[in-house]
Amino acid sequence: MWCSRTALGRLRRIAPCTVTGFHRAMSTLPKVYVTRKVPPDGLDILRKSGQVQFEMWDSDEPVPRVELLKKVKGCDGILCVLTEKIDAQLLEAAGPNLKVVSTMSVGFDHLSLDELKKSVTILACVFSRGIRVGYTPDVLTDCVAELTVALLLATSRRLIEATHEAGEHGELYGYVVMNLQTAQLASWDLGGLVRNGMRLKPFKVKKFIYTDVAPRPELANMIEAEYVSFDELAKQSDFLAVCCALTPETHGICNWNLFSKMKKNAIFINTSRGGVVNQEDLYEALSTGLIAGAGLDVTTPEPLPTHHPLFTLKNCVILPHIASASYTTRNAMSALAANNLLAGLRGEPMPKELKL
Numbered sequence: 001m002w003c004s005r006t007a008l009g010r011l012r013r014i015a016p017c018t019v020t021g022f023h024r025a026m027s028t029l030p031k032v033y034v035t036r037k038v039p040p041d042g043l044d045i046l047r048k049s050g051q052v053q054f055e056m057w058d059s060d061e062p063v064p065r066v067e068l069l070k071k072v073k074g075c076d077g078i079l080c081v082l083t084e085k086i087d088a089q090l091l092e093a094a095g096p097n098l099k100v101v102s103t104m105s106v107g108f109d110h111l112s113l114d115e116l117k118k119s120v121t122i123l124a125c126v127f128s129r130g131i132r133v134g135y136t137p138d139v140l141t142d143c144v145a146e147l148t149v150a151l152l153l154a155t156s157r158r159l160i161e162a163t164h165e166a167g168e169h170g171e172l173y174g175y176v177v178m179n180l181q182t183a184q185l186a187s188w189d190l191g192g193l194v195r196n197g198m199r200l201k202p203f204k205v206k207k208f209i210y211t212d213v214a215p216r217p218e219l220a221n222m223i224e225a226e227y228v229s230f231d232e233l234a235k236q237s238d239f240l241a242v243c244c245a246l247t248p249e250t251h252g253i254c255n256w257n258l259f260s261k262m263k264k265n266a267i268f269i270n271t272s273r274g275g276v277v278n279q280e281d282l283y284e285a286l287s288t289g290l291i292a293g294a295g296l297d298v299t300t301p302e303p304l305p306t307h308h309p310l311f312t313l314k315n316c317v318i319l320p321h322i323a324s325a326s327y328t329t330r331n332a333m334s335a336l337a338a339n340n341l342l343a344g345l346r347g348e349p350m351p352k353e354l355k356l
């Protein structure tokens with residue numbers, strides 16, 4: 001269904017055989033495909049703008065690739081989420097009208113940036129695709145930090161395991177874990193450490209440490225975090241929370257090299273992207289007691305197949321990528337994604353544009 005705001009402010013289906021003035025006006029509006037049932041605030045912005053006609057994959061499940069390739073044909077804009085690979089094949093399917101890709105996510109590893117800025121040859125003329133990209137940083141960081149803390153506590157206090165024991169035991173006397181008061185909490189994304197650290201400080205964490213491309217004392221001072229090398233980070237942390245973006249540099253960085261340097265009591269948390277972890281190495285580390293536990297909000301692939309070995313481990317808590325899943329946050333993300341899209345189509349600066 002292609003939709004826009006009518007003169008009466010209502011959505012209507014375009015009947016191809018009844019071409020009225022209204023329909024003619026509609027057909028000149030830029031076409032947008034929305035790849036998921038996005039929360040109401042974003043949809044309202046698109047509808048009320050009167051600026052676009054859009055069709056939406058009206059489901060909480062990802063749009064099948066074949067359908068997506070069909071639907072983007074001739075579109076001026078795409079509003080997507082992180083399950084959609086925006087790559088050469090998709091850009092080819094969309095065709096030369098495509099001007100804006102607006103992703104409702106802070107992560108953009110599903111977008112092939114090289115392809116988006118690439119030059120293409122059409123009828124012997126070379127054109128830069130010049131596609132602009134919007135994304136949604138900041139509006140989800142509190143929600144993600146909240147989930148990171150929840151996952152860290154659930155994993156370290158073995159809450160999921162404990163719920164299964166509750167029917168059989170009173171006080172589980174042998175069930176002891178390390179708590180936060182004696183712990184050193186680490187991350188190699190300082191922004192993430194600060195956001196998580198501020199929430200965990202009242203738990204009386206002993207020390208915060210981080211590594212990054214370089215020390216960032218101003219931000220670090222907010223929680224008195226100490227800059228250490230990657231090796232020291234691995235050796236010293238009791239809790240290691242990964243919050244960095246997935247890039248060629250961070251791909252697979254959490255591997256045997258890291259796990260083998262960590263403490264036996266260490267808890268590993270990942271709320272960034274599954275791709276930063278070598279899952280075979282993580283399985284080995286968890287199943288041989290090299291580290292104590294892992295809490296993963298993200299995996300490769302997503303969803304992780306139910307027969308995956310990580311699911312057999314009691315000391316691995318796996319969630320289905322829900323870090324940003326609160327009503328307020330998802331609405332804010334959808335609103336920002338819609339505003340990015342509309343600004344991009346008007347040729348104006350986007351509220352949050354990714355510089356390509």
Ligand SMILES: O=C(O)C(=O)CO
Pocket residue numbers: 082104105106107108140144272321322323324
């Ligand atoms: O927005 C993103 O990139 C997320 O992964 C949200 O959890």
